[in-house]
Amino acid sequence: MLEKEKEALAKRIAGEITLSSDPGKTMRKWREIFGISQTELAEFLGVSSSVISDYEGGRRKSPGASTIRKFVEALLEIDEKRGGNVIRAFSRTIGSDLPTNAILDIREFAFPVTVADIVTAVKGEIAANEDLLGRKIYGYTVIDSIQAILEMSSDEFLKLYGWTTERALVFTKVTTGRSPMIAIRVQGLKPAVVVLHGVKRLDELAVKIAERERVPLVISKAKDENELIVSLRALVEKAEKI
Structure with missing residues (x-):
């Protein structure tokens, strides 16, 4: 096998x-x-x-x-x-050819961090499942949500998880958060935490899906994608020194 x-x-x-x-x-x-x-x-x-x-x-x-x-x-x-x-x-990660326009950054942590650490790094606010702040995270993937919708097939979406679902999926260019959460619901694989960046009005359905799936939902207040990625990479470096 x-x-x-x-x-x-x-x-x-x-x-x-x-x-x-x-x-x-x-x-x-x-x-x-x-x-x-x-x-x-x-x-x-x-x-x-x-x-x-x-x-x-x-x-x-x-x-x-x-x-x-x-x-x-x-x-x-x-x-x-x-x-x-x-x-x-x-x-799923071996020989994968992920669409570069959709994947902005993908990293693994040398040692696990927590949802709370992710929240701090992305200047986030918890929108659902605050009781899961201690959940361990082993990596993150930053995704351009618009490009992902336009370019990625359902099989390619699964590859966002790398070698473990215990990671943060960070979606940028998000308006309401409905589409990313529906995609996660439909695919069946649940990340350890979802971060939404660029939200103008959080959709109630996105929150309900997060609560039903028991996935912490975080709204990032980082000023732009660059600040978001720089902060997450800094967390990778910090985890290496733990």
């Missing part, structure tokens, strides 16, 4: 852990992306949960090549047994 994608993803995870300034935090990030608990991972590897906890908390020395290999293999095998959802999500 998706052998080439598995190999590419394995190399990516192992490379990030090896080159990370904090390997334990990077291991935790990937474990959480796969939605695997410390207990489940420990049982699969035949070790105690405290071993996983110690690695992630930096209480054990940096893992060697053998440990990293076993860790990565465990994540992939557990995901395969569950249906391979993470592997399949990653496969």
Whole structure:
């Protein structure tokens, strides 16, 4: 199943852990992306949960090549047994040819940030689901909503999520917010947070969809797209130093 994608993803995870300034935090990030608990991972590897906890908390020395290999293999095998959802999500990004006019910026965080961090970065106001400010975010995609509507097919829209849906989708040139939220509702995949920039009058339906799907909805007050992107990139750099 998706052998080439598995190999590419394995190399990516192992490379990030090896080159990370904090390997334990990077291991935790990937474990959480796969939605695997410390207990489940420990049982699969035949070790105690405290071993996983110690690695992630930096209480054990940096893992060697053998440990990293076993860790990565465990994540992939557990995901395969569950249906391979993470592997399949990653496969959508391989060789993808996203329309450059629609994608203004797409980045991943070295370590997860929260919805609250995103709100601060985009000078945002919460319009729905304020109780989810602590949700973890692993990346963001900034989209020109007009170009996306004109250029992107439904399959291409799915590629906005990169290798995880636990990300912020940031739509610019938005008037009411209805179209982006309907697109998310129809596609079925839910981002961790939606940011709307340029809203003149927020549509009630957009808010209702956000509430129903349990997706935090944020209205950005950044003065323009450049300020929006610069602030988000600064958050990427900050996350690397955590």
